């Protein structure tokens with residue numbers, strides 16, 4: 239399944255190659271270049287910059303929530319990596335969101351203040367890897383997950399708090415304006431769904447977009463039609479509670495949410511359907 243997703247995410251990439259080549263051959267290169275440099279200035283391609291990301295140290299992560307054991311990595315303090323993003327120096331930390339972009343479309347994000355006030359690291363090598371290799375893979379039920387090329391972890395606990403993200407198979411980090419995300423997703427006209435909005439941001443936005451903002455591992459949930467318009471409410475809630483009850487080999491995990499939390503999230507999705 240993971241493989242299939244990877245392939246899918248490569249198709250647009252491959253499809254882009256010829257056209258970007260074409261643009262380079264045309265004389266009207268200017269606008270493309272501006273766009274590219276703008277994008278570059280708020281993000282860092284970790285794979286491309288691997289050699290210059292910074293000095294790695296050996297760290298120990300107790301109770302790593304991804305590997306479910308204590309792990310040792312070679313890792314670079316994440317703060318040092320973020321500082322290499324050109325826009326970093328001009329951004330206000332309290333208004334900035336860090337978006338972790340994984341190869342398969344999983345895009346979790348965290349407020350920059352939260353990242354820099356924790357002991358976050360960019361792991362570049364697993365000490366348990368075989369000689370000559372950087373990473374081991376991870377067996378999750380029937381699936382084999384690829385941890386390479388990079389993994390975000392913390393040495394100050396944080397494993398039990400779902401607002402701290404531990405993405406693996408990470409390829410890029412971007413900084414975005416938190417207010418842009420809030421403008422697209424915050425329920426401005428209904429206080430009663432604010433709680434659902436917070437839960438959605440923590441548990442769903444990593445994989446799903448709403449109005450184009452968010453992860454791409456799962457489908458967009460609001461555009462052009464909201465899932466609340468074509469799923470019966472009872473089924474929608476039961477699916478979120480346990481996706482495997484609805485589809486074999488489903489790629490959405492059981493998130494272990496409480497019934498009340500699911501009600502709040504679906505309340506928020508129904509509100510967003512009208513926005």
Ligand code: HEC
Nearest residue numbers: 441442444445455456457465478485487488489490491503
């Ligand atoms: C780890 C990634 C991930 C997370 C987190 C996640 N989903 Fe999903 N979701 C998926 C994927 C992948 C699918 C496609 C399911 C499949 O395999 O058919 C999906 C499918 C869905 C669907 C069905 C869409 C359709 O029309 O078929 C709904 C509804 C949904 N997710 C809601 C949610 C909600 C609400 C949350 C948060 C509580 C959430 N998901 C969290 C990955 C995720």
